[in-house]
Amino acid sequence: MRLLIAALAAGAATLAGCTTNPYTGERQVAKGTYGAAIGAAIGCGIATATTKHGKRNERCLQGAAIGGATGGGVGVYMDVQEKKLRDRLAGVGVGVQRDKNTGIITLVMPGNITFATAQTSVRADFYPVLDAVADVLNEYDETSITVSGHTDNVGRADYNQNLSQQRASSVAGYLVNKGVAGNRVSAIGYGMNQPVASNANESGRSQNRRVEIVINPPRG
Template identity: 45%
Template sequence: MIRSTILLSTVAVLGLTACTTGPTGYEDPNAKAKTGALVGAAAGAVAGRLAGGNDVGERNRATVAGALIGAAAGAAIGNQLDKQEAELRAQLGNNVGIQNTGDRLIVTMPQDILFATDSASLSGGLLGDIKDVGSSLLQYPNTTVQVIGHTDSDGDAAYNQNLSQRRAQSVANVFISQGVPAGRIQVIGRGEDQPIASNLTPEGKQQNRRVEIVILPNA
């Protein structure tokens, strides 16, 4: 039974991996869903095995059942993210970045367009895009949303931390005004602690000044 479980898991992993690859330049439109299924299967297998008790046969049966349930849930999440990503790409402007990691969407907006220098008051530049994201959050209610503010390293670190928190809150307030429940939203200020580029160049600093909206499907 143990060997059967290992064999089944190996075949499933190899099968899903093969489905997500192809000729150079080919992009599988279902890749994220398949990745979600793979991740879900692994998590489900672990959970099932832990819940299987002390009997070896029961543990193995629970492992297989958990993998199947986890794969189905993971594929559903992947499909939802693919659909939401496509809709957001069609709605949002070129200044907004969207990354689909397979288990979450990360929407990145540059603070230089969102806010004036040293201000946490939203300007009109990307307000329409923020509202489009809010509408998407209403359309996909079974998600948790993290709004995360980031700054460059110029100035006092404590001041940057506070500013990033207030800017993230300003974006979250737009979502709340649209009807997104405040309980779904986590507001986080990272200040200068998580740069994505060098703070030694103006271009790098500009990339670091950003607000990230992380959309996490609920399990």
């Protein structure tokens, strides 16, 4: 246990540890530090498992330092990408969410600004938004992207499933046409199966009609 604690400390020490949140102005533990700590633990474990008992302490700390730098790098990579996306998408109606545990960035695009009613082709006035997203994705080209389509519960399930798949494919295809490598992008339709709000009223149904772009951290 003492060895693991030392490893985590070594990983965290590869980064500054605390940063100022650019959105709230509050001091907080940097996301990269979480990555460094996880990387340190993994690095220690691999080094220990492949080393004779007498040198395990030394090898653990060496592995922790390497793993911490790698894990922290991924965290910083996603931090900067998130900041750029928030800057480029400010005021356009697209939500930018970040899972602090996985590092995944999700862009939530309401259906009413992305597509005309019952249509599967991206609205022309939404092109500049997707252009901005493509610019950032091309700059940070080590991520993988999953585009998912979602609907409300109005109408037949098979119709909504098909609509959601075609909309996800339209957004994914647009990004690929703007230079995002096709092997980084996948598209899936969930139909009415993943609501984020109640379908009992129009406000909730409007939230459920959406396309999400999930940006997954590099695997390292």
